[in-house]
Amino acid sequence: MSTQNLTDAGSYQFGKFKKNAEELERLKLQTTIALKQEQEIWSESGLKPGMKVLDLACGPGFTACELAKAIGDGDVTGVDINEELIATAHQAKESEGLENVSFALGNLYDLNLPENSFDFVYARFVFQHLEKPEVALSNVWKILKPGGVLCILDIDDNWTSFSPESDAFVKFIRKTGAGQKRKGGNRLIGSQLFGLLTKAGYQEVSTTIKPITSEDIGINYFLGVAVLFRVEMLTRLQKLLALPQLRKIKKAAAAPNAWGALGVFATTGTKR
């Protein structure tokens, strides 16, 4: 498969969305909608008050702010390659009135951060967009303290379900997954993380999968947050061709018995 105009931002380029304001809202919703489940992942992964935390590819900073609340007298640094998102992150910090979080522009392929300096590195929904995940893993290794933990949260299209059975849904997931691959991303990253971290030398590597269902978040949010935004992975022509599919998916989702779920993968590894 041929790839197109790859950049270090991989298959996620905020600013190039058809409706950037909507994408920002989606990112915000993605932080709040299953926060309780995510907080459980943090404590199971070893996040503790007082830790020095890096939110790698923090985007608009909503999650970094939640991490800052969770670690009390610790501190969180958020870095992201996108200037506009970092500006939004500064605003999020201000409006939350948080002292223990800071943000900076940064590229995970060229991290300008001190070695051996973080207890916990969190990478949320970024590895699916990376063309070179192994380079990112090696850079994270350098900045983790000995004993420090990397926790990656991501998805895997093999763990996405929808009922009633819908050809349109299956085709849309397949097409948008292929589109993301063309842009350098990988929608099957979830089940590959265990192997990638192990190969990169991390110890005590472990993957858990947390189901998020439409019963937890409602079928409309499930579609909006987890499915429909993926149209951005298509070319202009493909977007047009996908319109009938999208209509069918929305119609199927409007049925009273509609149900959807996806598995959120959390993979942790320790630097020993």
Ligand SMILES: C[S@@+](CC[C@H](N)C(=O)[O-])C[C@H]1O[C@@H](n2cnc3c(N)ncnc32)[C@H](O)[C@@H]1O
């Ligand atoms: C789907 S967003 C997730 C943002 C945030 N982690 C969240 O969960 O809301 C992916 C993020 O990865 C960032 N990103 C992509 N490639 C990057 C790179 N090479 N270095 C730093 N950030 C990168 C994008 O700018 C974007 O903010």
